[in-house]
Amino acid sequence: MHAQRRPTRRLRARRYLALLPILLITVVAMVATVARADPRVPPRAPSLAALPAPPVPAPPVPAIGRAWPVGARPEVVRGWEPPAGPYARGHRGVDLAAPPGTAVRAVAAGRVSFAGRVAGRGVVSVELSATGRPPLRTTYEPVRASVRKGDEVAPGQVVGTVEPTGSHCARTCVHWGLLRGGVYLDPLSLLPPWLWRSGPSRLLPVLGVPLP
Numbered sequence: 001m002h003a004q005r006r007p008t009r010r011l012r013a014r015r016y017l018a019l020l021p022i023l024l025i026t027v028v029a030m031v032a033t034v035a036r037a038d039p040r041v042p043p044r045a046p047s048l049a050a051l052p053a054p055p056v057p058a059p060p061v062p063a064i065g066r067a068w069p070v071g072a073r074p075e076v077v078r079g080w081e082p083p084a085g086p087y088a089r090g091h092r093g094v095d096l097a098a099p100p101g102t103a104v105r106a107v108a109a110g111r112v113s114f115a116g117r118v119a120g121r122g123v124v125s126v127e128l129s130a131t132g133r134p135p136l137r138t139t140y141e142p143v144r145a146s147v148r149k150g151d152e153v154a155p156g157q158v159v160g161t162v163e164p165t166g167s168h169c170a171r172t173c174v175h176w177g178l179l180r181g182g183v184y185l186d187p188l189s190l191l192p193p194w195l196w197r198s199g200p201s202r203l204l205p206v207l208g209v210p211l212p
Contacts, residue, residue, distance in 0.1 A: 059132045061178070065107040065190040066155035069140055069176050070098040070162065073197070077173050080186040092184040093139070093177035100164035100172050104143050106153040107190055113137060115145040115159075121166035124159045132180075138187060139177040142166030 068074055074096040081091035098104075106126050114125040121142040128136045143160035153159060167173050178187035 061185055061189040062131065063190060063192040065192060065195060067105050067107055068195065069104055069107055070096050070102050070174050074098060077169050080188065082184065093175050094187055095169050095173040095175055098162045098172060098174045100162050102162040103158045104140050104160045104162060104174060105156050106159050107138060108155050110153060112147045112149050112151045112153060115147055115149050122160065122163050126153060134181040137179045141175050
């Protein structure tokens with residue numbers, strides 16, 4: 001009888017040994033699950049490398065304008081109406097009343113980045129100097145350009161004249177835009193307070209220098 005029981009006990013022992021790794025894996029998985037569900041176990045802090053980098057705020061628009069695009073103090077036919085999204089409706093610039101043939105000037109120093117025609121309308125774009133990366137870019141349309149791409153322009157320098165056609169206003173106007181990269185901004189923010197005063201600019205006498 002004893003000779004018949006010995007193989008049975010050995011077989012059971014082998015079966016237990018074979019099941020032991022499976023039992024250990026099951027216990028470890030259950031302990032890990034309980035640890036994650038237990039609110040007393042503090043969560044592991046994410047590594048700094050896994051955290052997304054905070055967005056870099058765009059620099060503010062500096063009031064570097066030294067002249068209105070047209071006239072001394074033109075009428076703003078339509079103001080800037082920022083769209084809710086990239087393709088939403090809005091007004092991505094301002095419209096300034098100006099009769100055909102009016103001289104269009106650069107509001108600040110910069111370099112002409114485009115001078116040509118877009119959809120049948122004349123367009124002049126100027127990248128403004130020392131305005132960060134990407135630089136601010138002003139656009140004027142419909143304008144018959146008198147400058148070429150790559151030209152350096154000074155504040156108040158004439159870059160073209162208002163075209164008689166191509167305006168989307170009820171009367172002839174110049175659409176003046178401002179962008180930083182692909183983001184539209186309010187071009188009127190380029191103008192310092194003294195440019196908002198009505199009337200033409202006057203040169204003040206310099207102390208110690210006689211008037212002509």
